[in-house]
Amino acid sequence: MALLQRLRRLVLGPPPASTVGSRRPTSTPPPEAGQEDRLRTRLVADPNDARSFGALAEIVRRRAGEAPGDDPLSAPADPEERQRAADLAVWSLAEELAGSPKAWFPLIELARLSVEDDREGALRRLATAAERDPSGKALTEGLAVLREAGLPVEALGLGVGHWRVREQDPAVGRQLVLAALEAERPAEARHHLDALRLHPNESAVRSLRDELEPAVERAERRVSE
Numbered sequence: 001m002a003l004l005q006r007l008r009r010l011v012l013g014p015p016p017a018s019t020v021g022s023r024r025p026t027s028t029p030p031p032e033a034g035q036e037d038r039l040r041t042r043l044v045a046d047p048n049d050a051r052s053f054g055a056l057a058e059i060v061r062r063r064a065g066e067a068p069g070d071d072p073l074s075a076p077a078d079p080e081e082r083q084r085a086a087d088l089a090v091w092s093l094a095e096e097l098a099g100s101p102k103a104w105f106p107l108i109e110l111a112r113l114s115v116e117d118d119r120e121g122a123l124r125r126l127a128t129a130a131e132r133d134p135s136g137k138a139l140t141e142g143l144a145v146l147r148e149a150g151l152p153v154e155a156l157g158l159g160v161g162h163w164r165v166r167e168q169d170p171a172v173g174r175q176l177v178l179a180a181l182e183a184e185r186p187a188e189a190r191h192h193l194d195a196l197r198l199h200p201n202e203s204a205v206r207s208l209r210d211e212l213e214p215a216v217e218r219a220e221r222r223v224s225e
Contacts, residue, residue, distance in 0.1 A: 035059070047103035048133075057090045057109075064089035087113055104129035104138040108145060115149045126158055136168025143175035152182035165198045170205055177212050186219035 039056040042049055064085040091113050098106040107129040115122040126142035133139070139162050146155035159176045173196040180189035193216055196205045 043097055047097040047100045048105040050105055053093075053097070053105060053109070057093060060089040060093055061086040102132060104132040105141075107132075108138060108141045111142065112145050115145060115151070119151070119154070123154060123158065127162070130158065130162040134164075134167065136164070136172045139163065140169060140171045140175055143172070143179060147175065147179055147182060152179040155179040156183060156185075156188065165195050166200065170196055170199045170201060170208055173199070174208050174212065177216065181215055181219055184219075186216060186223050189216050189219060 036056065036059055039052045039059075042052040043056065046052075065082040091110065094106040094109040094113075097103055098110060107125045111122040111125040111129070114125070122145075126138075126145065129138040129142055139159065143155045143159050146152070146158065156176065156179050159172065159179065163172050163176065165173065173192055176192040177189045180186070180192060189212075193209065193212055196208060199205050
């Protein structure tokens with residue numbers, strides 16, 4: 001409980017203190033305070049600004065591993081504890097931003113942090129992110145998160161349920177082909193590769209087919225041998 005309260009203070013800032021009968025503070029804010037305010041303003045306007053989120057996440061991660069005030073003994077000493085504190089700080093930030101109905105990137109980050117311990121929760125977050133983003137960027141990122149976690153079958157389930165090949169970034173199709181190959185489903189990989197022909201960006205599709213066709217052919221040969 002104490003750790004969560006401290007992380008909330010790190011992410012949201014301390015509650016305002018009464019100034020009645022007190023002197024004006026003489027200390028200056030830390031140099032990164034202005035940068036943090038600017039990043040938060042950008043993310044309020046666009047919670048899917050990945051660059052601003054990454055920069056702000058780095059600030060809260062670093063702060064989570066530091067001691068508050070001048071007490072170095074209160075800083076997490078164990079490296080794993082510091083990592084958990086940093087992850088919790090980023091979790092709090094992403095959770096705060098994910099409340100916007102147009103936010104999908106924070107949901108991707110929440111899924112990335114939770115996929116090992118809460119697979120079902122991560123899948124729900126990725127599905128919601130995909131539904132919030134018609135361009136397919138969120139779906140592409142979500143499929144990559146699942147593949148990186150060693151869950152290609154789950155990636156296929158997410159992709160098949162949300163991919164609109166004619167309307168979305170063809171990178172979605174690339175992730176699906178790779179997930180099918182990792183799941184040792186060459187027939188499904190071929191199906192997704194062929195489905196890319198429906199996308200209107202012929203140049204992008206041609207490039208993806210040149211990249212993926214050899215891998216699909218190798219997988220098909222292994223099955224037929």
